[in-house]
Amino acid sequence: MTDNTSNINIAQTDLSIRNESIQRIFNFYKSDLFFVNRRYQRKLIWTIEEKERFVDSIIKGLPVPLILLAETENLGITTFEIIDGMQRLNTVNAFIEGEFTYNDHYFDLNTLVESKSLLDSGQLIQKTPVLDRRICERFASYILPISVYSFTDENKVDEVFIRINSYGRHLSRQELRAAGTLESFGDLVRLVSSEIRTDVSHSDILNLKQMKEISITNSGLEYGINVDDLFWVENNIITKDMVRESRDEEIVADLLSAISFSSLPGTSSNILDEYYGLKPSERSNELDTALRKIGVDQLRNQYIAVHNVVRKVIQIAGVNFRNLLFEDNSQRIPRYFQVVFLAIHKLMFKENKEVNSYTDLVGRLRGISKHITITEGGSWSATNRIQNVDAVAGIISSSFRDKAHDPGAAKWLTEFESLLMQSKTEQTSYDFKQGFTRLDGSNSFDSDSFNKIIQTLTAIANNSARTTGYVCVGVCDKKKESDRIKEIYNVDNVKYRTFYITGIDHEATLLGKDLDDFYRQIIQKIKSQPISEETKDFISKNIRVVNYFDKDVFIFKTQSLSTPMIYDGKYYVRHGANINEVKPENYASFFQSYK
Template sequence: MTKANVELSIKGESIQSLYGYYLKDTFLVNRRYQRKLVWTLDEKRAFIDSVIKGYPVPLILLADIVSNDTRRLEIIDGMQRLNAIMSFIEQEFDVNGEHFNLDSIADTKLQMDEGRLVQKGSPMAREICANIARYQIPLSVFQEKGASHVDEVFRRLNANGRHLSKQELRQAGATSKFASVVRKISCSIRGDSSASDILNLSAMKNISITSKNLSYGINVDDVFWIKNNIITRESLRESNDEEIIADIVAWTSIGKSLRSSSDILNQLYGFETDDSDSTLAQQVEIAIQKINEDQVASNIQLVFDKLISILDASGKTFNALLFEKQQAKISRYFQIVYLTIFELVIEQGKDISNMAGLVKALNKSGDKVIKLSQGGGNWSAKEKQTAIEALEGPLRKYFAKSKTNDPTRQQWITRLENILMQSSTEQSLYDFKLGFHSLSKDAKFDKSLFSKIIKTLTAMANTMQGASGYCVVGIADTKRSAIAFQRKYGVEGTSYSNYWITGVDAEANEYHGGVDGYFTKVTQLIKAQPISERDKDCIARNITTVRYFDKTVIIFKIESGSVPSIYDRQYFVRHGSNIAEVPPEQFSNLFSRFPQVSQN
């Protein structure tokens, strides 16, 4: 007999004993791998009816966990059944018009006497309830040997796919940032989110998806996906909503060339990959790390909020807004609308400027604008991107540049990498600095270096009308500088292209009490610089902090105006990485780069 067999305990436990465990919060639910409560009222009644009639029921699998000298039982398989038992005992539903008789067992009678339970409706005969309480539920209990052990048991138990849907199997026990973001957003949209992944079984009813016949939990008809006729109730039970979110997270994180299919989802979760595709899960993981997991979730939730505000303004469901007649299986149409708004709001930094016009443009767009092939299976990236571009055209006019400069939006992560890559061929518009303190001991803030950065930005703006220049602080442009920074602060730079992202965090923490204090100081210094009010406003509005992996960089940006930018009564231009003053005899050449000046 193997060690695993010795540690596996299989026995029968009475419902009365299980209810006692329940009252002591012995049963735990781990939402990392355990699916949501989805049994309908009919399914719960059918299970209790089987118990009443003495029919055999499936085995319940538990993991024996000891934490802080307290024994707890984590539910691996059987959460729906245990919930049905406990909720029937606690008067949440009836069977054949009769409720469990609270006088039948000591625990429920005590709770009734103390006012924690109230007998509802017609009580079931005490004899029947006593038989229910004595019914032996088959249990299999094994000793937990760590989270990965429990995850593997859960996966193997459901490997045939008959117990869980494909998406539930993908999410089961997944610890990647991708899985975490999908789980977090999906729960938020459904409304069944929880502060912790580990919950007592008794708490699950508050976030369960229920029918209108149950007085607790979340009414399935109120869930966003059902209320807007995007997917069916059965599809929600099968976690198809999470597949939609997974597609969106992948598309917005690792680019717009990813087709949608079951096997792509498997690869994103690290399943069923061959050598050529084995990096897909790694790609999305790295992309989310760059952006920051919370920011990815925040960006996606922000666009959902925008979409909800559009539906509220229209007074229609999503299905009714897009189609003259209600359509079935419109999850792909939802993705097109969602990703179009994501493109405009997150990637282009815009906001809705004309809600009424936007609603009108979206009205019947599923019939008139969005053209998609029918059927399931693979959904090509080309078809998806073509549909997004087609819809963006008529919607774009109802968006304008956002008045609030959100420094942590995702587009800056991609732009930072683009800046690093493009600087090798367009040096005049890019500059990089380690920080504003030298690497010597107790070095003071170098105001002259700050002034040089501002001067450099004005020189970049003078390249031509319409130019945008960047100076990024927190970047080492040589390996030598990165090593010197590491010796000073103990922080190793993250390499990208020919640069090392060192961040300003260490410098900010040592001299300014953190990044916020550091950022406040540099923004205040802009006001004292000898530049035009127009340039002060432009630089102040566009200065931004970006989290790249675990490091913060500060990006200064300037956009050229209709006239050349001036610094301390002088004009400068940039040639490569060098700044040169423009002599008076070259003023006409400089001003010729800004043809609109003659119109002012």
């Protein structure tokens, strides 16, 4: 990127240098003043060791890098969007909250007024052993250097971030690519990569406190995502350190660019640079044309559909991906993964086929690495890539059959997990119910709970004029509910992160002839609810029955319509997990905010 300052109008950019103590930073943090824009802030992935080293630097009074913030307004309140320094800000606040130690001792919560107040109210718990109060005071009084920008145009925040992260800092090659563009291809790679890692969020703008729920960690913390559980690491495709370097996004970029073209292109690090527009080339224009021809959403659906086939193969095989392909499991296999992925994609989307037998497909993929010969070196030629993909496609083709309809609609395996994870950062728009029956042993349909489901759907939709939300039935967010279902129905759960998926199959058998009959019963119950015909029609048409590892889950979708939804003659909104009635005296402001 050239240093052309003409792209920024300095006269419209107000820059101030501020020095803030960590104590004041913690106050800002607890007051929800720090926000993260996930369009360019990828993930929290500092290890505990890195966090401890940063705290050590502060306690020893060593200088630390400048933190860059953009002053923004959120609901009429001045807030700060983090341009650079997200890991550092998260670290100082996490240390105060007792998420990790310094020299095996925890921060003394009695040191600060704010942390003591949280301790007294039970929102924070003092862990032991406690760090010496004098050291804690030294940490809290440390002055962090902060640069605050005030912009009249929010697009200039993106420009500043791109420039800062393109000046040779310690970023990986893929991180530099991502920092260099916010165009459609880079955005598509980011979103698909996030779905595969499962660190997805409901919105691109998140409070810094919410980021820890989708942070990637190898420390065994009670929250976040364990790096060992990521698809890429669990299947020995790339290492944990490679994930830190965003090599998973590099693989996704390679595959998305490959399936965009009618014929597989060669690839290399330099070619990816050109796709991202970091080097002048026609490749960027060719890729943009291909994306517009296929459609970004369709391309994403194709990728997720193939990914779900790969995951089901792994599940049935009972071994990780590398061990399925190799008898010798000593090497990392990103290009071998690409060959298999592209071969399946060729059969599904170039030849319009679908899997006929997963058991047969597993058998044909077992040890298939001996039929793959990949050229060494940084560049991977189109010829070698095509030869390998064609060879694997030929070997596994008999496991597929012709598909009569468009294969573009992806199955709901990865999407369902993404939905669960999005609820971590936006509780208001998601709700989970263990099922439709009571857990009192009566085996009866719980009409009160069903009424609450429909009421919740109307309340979520009423939160704003552009709201989408979901209620999942067959998912327990509390283990005691899952244990009770096991006790009553002898149904085991499928655990995903902090969720226990029990499904509603046992209820369908109990209350209906089969799943289809039970589905029709649910539709009829919706029609008898005290809601408008428009709302009935929308909810009925937007129910999905998702099969997740042999557990059927009902997913109700809601969305803001032309006017707020009414339930039994009243309007409701949802705040967190609570449903609040809109009182008549507040109707004017309610309808105004809905617009």
